[in-house]
Amino acid sequence: QQPVQSPQAVILREGEDAVINCSSSKALYSVHWYRQKHGEAPIFLMILLKGGEQKGHDKISASFNEKKQQSSLYLTASQLSYSGTYFCGTRVTGGFKTIFGAGTRLFVKA
Amino acid sequence: DAGVIQSPRHEVTEMGQEVTLRCKPISGHNSLFWYRQTMMRGLELLIYFNNNVPIDDSGMPEDRFSAKMPNASFSTLKIQPSEPRDSAVYFCASSLEGQTNEQFFGPGTRLTVL
Numbered sequence: 001q002q003p004v005q006s007p008q009a010v011i012l013r014e015g016e017d018a019v020i021n022c023s024s025s026k027a028l029y030s031v032h033w034y035r036q037k038h039g040e041a042p043i044f045l046m047i048l049l050k051g052g053e054q055k056g057h058d059k060i061s062a063s064f065n066e067k068k069q070q071s072s073l074y075l076t077a078s079q080l081s082y083s084g085t086y087f088c089g090t091r092v093t094g095g096f097k098t099i100f101g102a103g104t105r106l107f108v109k110a
Numbered sequence: 111d112a113g114v115i116q117s118p119r120h121e122v123t124e125m126g127q128e129v130t131l132r133c134k135p136i137s138g139h140n141s142l143f144w145y146r147q148t149m150m151r152g153l154e155l156l157i158y159f160n161n162n163v164p165i166d167d168s169g170m171p172e173d174r175f176s177a178k179m180p181n182a183s184f185s186t187l188k189i190q191p192s193e194p195r196d197s198a199v200y201f202c203a204s205s206l207e208g209q210t211n212e213q214f215f216g217p218g219t220r221l222t223v224l
Binding site: 002030041087096097098099102 | 141143152153154155158160165166201205207211212213214215216217218
């Protein structure tokens, strides 16, 4: 079942922060985050594994609450280059199948 | 590394014609995934292979779609006969499952069926 992402879209000014949420109705093993720019392929950002870990990548970080079956992506001090569509992908235990959410469109303006 | 290679990048065909999309995964990767992306349905997993073996094809829309992976460096996705509703961007991705699990996507094939 497809994970639910929120919000569907967000507009930011450069330097502002944003949070993108991803929730699933199934018990998750891992959550994957990707960013896709218009006309390009999705690019991997990070993977969070069962265990409730938190990861960071420059000014982009994420958390995974396995009990709530939720993950959040945090974008701090957003830059113009952060614009794009962010997808979360979820996996259950025992498989390689990643089910992607519908995406969150992020637009950062100067 | 050249990354995941897909061909053709663009394909325009007429309804009823056979379409073959090709993918070369990253060398050393053990898993390959075919996705379809449309505005309406988002990014859908069609099928994935592990060590050249199809593991899950539950996302393949119907019998008109078939996929093969004859060796570790090549995969095809075939649509026969094609229909206008098959128009989409088709991505191939590969990964080293059991290690990083990060999927590397190819540039995609934009298919238009008239």
